[in-house]
Amino acid sequence: MNHPSxxxxxxxxxxxxxxxxxxxxxxxxxxxxxxxxxALLGQLVSQDDxxxxxxxxxxxxxYRQYLLHADSAQRFxxxxxxxxxxxxxxxxxxxVWGLIGMLRGAETSxxxxxxxxxxxxMAGEAVRLTPGQVEAVSPTVGDVHRVSNAYDDRVSxxxxxxxxxxxxxxxNVYTDEGARKPFVSGYxxxxxxxxxxxxxxxxxx
Numbered sequence: 153m154n155h156p157s158x159x160x161x162x163x164x165x166x167x168x169x170x171x172x173x174x175x176x177x178x179x180x181x182x183x184x185x186x187x188x189x190x191a192l193l194g195q196l197v198s199q200d201d202x203x204x205x206x207x208x209x210x211x212x213x214x215y216r217q218y219l220l221h222a223d224s225a226q227r228f229x230x231x232x233x234x235x236x237x238x239x240x241x242x243x244x245x246x247x248v249w250g251l252i253g254m255l256r257g258a259e260t261s262x263x264x265x266x267x268x269x270x271x272x273x274m275a276g277e278a279v280r281l282t283p284g285q286v287e288a289v290s291p292t293v294g295d296v297h298r299v300s301n302a303y304d305d306r307v308s309x310x311x312x313x314x315x316x317x318x319x320x321x322x323x324n325v326y327t328d329e330g331a332r333k334p335f336v337s338g339y340x341x342x343x344x345x346x347x348x349x350x351x352x353x354x355x356x357x
Contacts, residue, residue, distance in 0.1 A: 164202040166347040197253035210236040240300030249290035254281040257308025271330015
């Protein structure tokens with residue numbers, strides 16, 4: 153399939169969305185989605201000139217979650233996570249597959265496992281993501297973690313792709329003792345980047 157020209161920065165996101173939708177249209181199994189989708193996300197985060205500034209703004213108190221695209225059938229969503237210096241999430245799950253690609257800075261992901269006796273426990277070493285790297289999460293490969301900005305003096309940004317409209321998914325956060333609390337994350341933005349305006353590309357043809 154021919155894809156639109158990529159002569160403007162936002163076209164990188166448009167091309168990613170089109171190719172990811174094509175991947176899902178083939179109805180692959182989850183390992184294929186994580187492998188091939190992870191490669192697509194790796195290509196997207198290998199360049200750092202396409203994310204509009206309004207979806208890269210930190211908050212002084214808490215990390216921000218900006219929706220960049222939601223598939224019309226809610227098969228997947230693309231989100232930018234913006235971490236202020238030293239910010240971190242609670243321990244949480246996703247309940248669907250997800251891919252995390254590092255765009256700027258670095259983040260640390262500490263995996264956890266639910267334990268019948270203790271409630272919750274750390275599961276292995278923390279993973280550090282740097283620009284261009286991609287990590288997968290899902291109930292089948294490991295779904296519970298706590299994520300933090302690896303830096304105390306700068307903003308970090310990661311691009312996430314989930315197998316649902318993640319801001320509307322019923323999920324859980326956990327205390328260090330394993331107590332569970334349901335939550336729905338929502339999004340911080342009320343507008344989306346316009347990835348479908350092809351007028352500049354068409355004028356150059």
